[in-house]
Amino acid sequence: MKEEALRYRLLDAQLSLAREKERAVILLLSGHAVTHKGVVVNRLNHWLENRHTEVHALGPSSEEQSRPYWWRYWRRVPDRGRLGIFIHGWYGDALFARAERRLSPGAFQDRLAEIRAFEAELAAEGVVVLKLWTDIGRREQRRHLEELQLDPARAWQVGPNEWQRHTQHAVIEAIGRTLRDDTEAPHAPWRRLPFRAPGEQLTRVARSLLSVMECPPEPPATTLSTLSEEAPGIPSLRRVSAAVHEPIDKAAYRERLAHGQARLANNARELARRRIPVVIAFEGHDAAGKGGGIHRVTAALDARQYRVYRIGAPSDEELALPWGWRFWRRLPADGRIALFDRSWYGRVLVERVEGLASEAQWQRAYGEIRHFEQQLLKHGGVMIKLFLAIDKEEQLKRFEARAATPHKRHKLTDDDWRNRERWDDYQRAIDEMFARTHAPGAEWSLIACDDKRRARLAVLEGVNERLEARLASAV
Known part of the structure; x- marks a missing residue:
């Protein structure tokens, strides 16, 4: 499909989404550093009708730190008819916290379980979640970092944080594999986005987004509770005290x-x-x-x-x-x-x-x-x-x-x-x-x-x- 035709087809799908208001869509990009995520999102936003699009690249604020972790994402879930784009989002939080050992292995697994529950709840409520992992090899990442540093117009994109992510490449690759395997689901699929020129990556992102807009995945099946109504300690109206007390x-x-x-x-x-x-x-x-x-x-x-x-x-x-x-x-x-x-x-x-x-x-x-x-x-x-x-x-x-x-x-x-x-x-x-x-x-x-x-x-x-x-x- 030619770029112009793809662009207009994607725009048409977005306008249909906004008109019908039956579901919302979340596009989440996470993965390795310096893989054109920001460039691709900027160009994608230019393709789309940005009155129906919200882009989020978050660092936790003091207001968010004073509430449970998922509050910061629940308050940004897009309305039906809208598209929300998250750069790293909840996956970046888990990925980098584990890479830097701020999350223990057990806490990391707990976080992945929370992610699965969060995404299943969104899907059941009509929110389609598409997740893209941006890939790059270690040598290619180093070469790209050096090219950016030598370009006066783009050198600002490289700092200590990007070099730190480069030194952690093998760790991030291993953690990312676990993260994707444990959170893959029919209603919230992962797709790989290989490192290419921004235009080629934009085409891949647009095609992936178009596919879930035109053919949204089925929501997850309902999971029933297995708790017993007669379990000890559980209140029951059948067991309300009938004792008579003096007024x-x-x-x-x-x-x-x-x-x-x-x-x-x-x-x-x-x-x-x-x-x-x-x-x-x-x-x-x-x-x-x-x-x-x-x-x-x-x-x-x-x-x-x-x-x-x-x-x-x-x-x-x-x-x-x-x-x-x-x-x-x-x-x-x-x-x-x-x-x-x-x-x-x-x-x-x-x-x-x-x-x-x-x-x-x-x-x-x-x-x-x-x-x-x-x-x-x-x-x-x-x-x-x-x-x-x-x-x-x-x-x-x-x-x-x-x-x-x-x-x-x-x-x-x-x-x-x-x-x-x-x-x-x-x-x-x-x-x-x-x-x-x-x-x-x-x-x-x-x-x-x-x-x-x-x-x-x-x-x-x-x-x-x-x-x-x-x-x-x-x-």
Whole structure:
């Protein structure tokens, strides 16, 4: 295919991608140094409609270093209809960190597993990932470095870093082979890009990009969880304590509430001092008291330290991106607290029960959720998950009370009544959620909320216990 015909065919494919908005495309170039990656990307960007293209060559910023590793890439995932080009990207991070022994062999393998999970999630959400490894022999690389240094117009491209990569050529070649072998997948293929003149490389890149735009690979199959619903330690609505407690009088409640909030305030200050991030997810039955629980927690906190996110139906912007994007972007910086009034668990609860997500989507979500939470824990954060439960009779009483109270009527919606009609379906979905997402460091706390005062105290106690355990482990 002649260059001009290739160029216009590629442009036409990109404009179709932008018009249809069914998927996004990521082109990632990694590999050896001084292999024309920058030159090729600049020329490719000139071929394309750059209003639909985003180019990223990243060095970690202080903002990115204060959040889990994958946050920096999730926030740059292109919208459906757009093309994202990454020079090195997540592969360069792993490749050079291992070459410089900043990643141990075990940590390197862990990173490759994270890459596989990340790319599988992207592919399942309609993001096509094409990966190109730029190849060059050691002698040819040295000759090219020397030529660049002797050319006044191009000498700026060569510095100590490029020479260091040259001395590491054999190491990078070996690590790169492992990296490619362990992350090759039908939905995220690797292709080799031999060192040639920039024009020839551009042609190869354009052809590879055109092939995945016109014939995108199939998304990966859903992987189901193997956790048992009866595993020990996993909460279950079938095992909610039925013990009857004497009501707490108002004076005793206020005293215990003040004590729990003072304790929380001290814990939060220490978390901020040690720069430990915290995520608190509130889930529960409608009218169980999530808002009241969140209010009692935030009343103890400095308003500058926390954010509350109420998760409802996704916006148009969020619908144009992979499902996990809107949760990754809300992760708190080090020392901050994010509270979620409903959360990513909506996919395996309301979206599942109401048919808003396909079975493949909600089944896949269990693994995606575990990976998401593990990344926060790996970063050193605290993950607190609270499920506030009430029985069906108590829920009806609260619905009727809301309907009869003018300043509370806004809390009761048609959705609440419809959800109540599917009570048994929700109960099954909730217990399966516990079974498949209860994990070390991300355990569920199931709180009986028929008694509002006891429930609010239990929320504070549950949060304080988890924060104090984290602070003790960090000493």
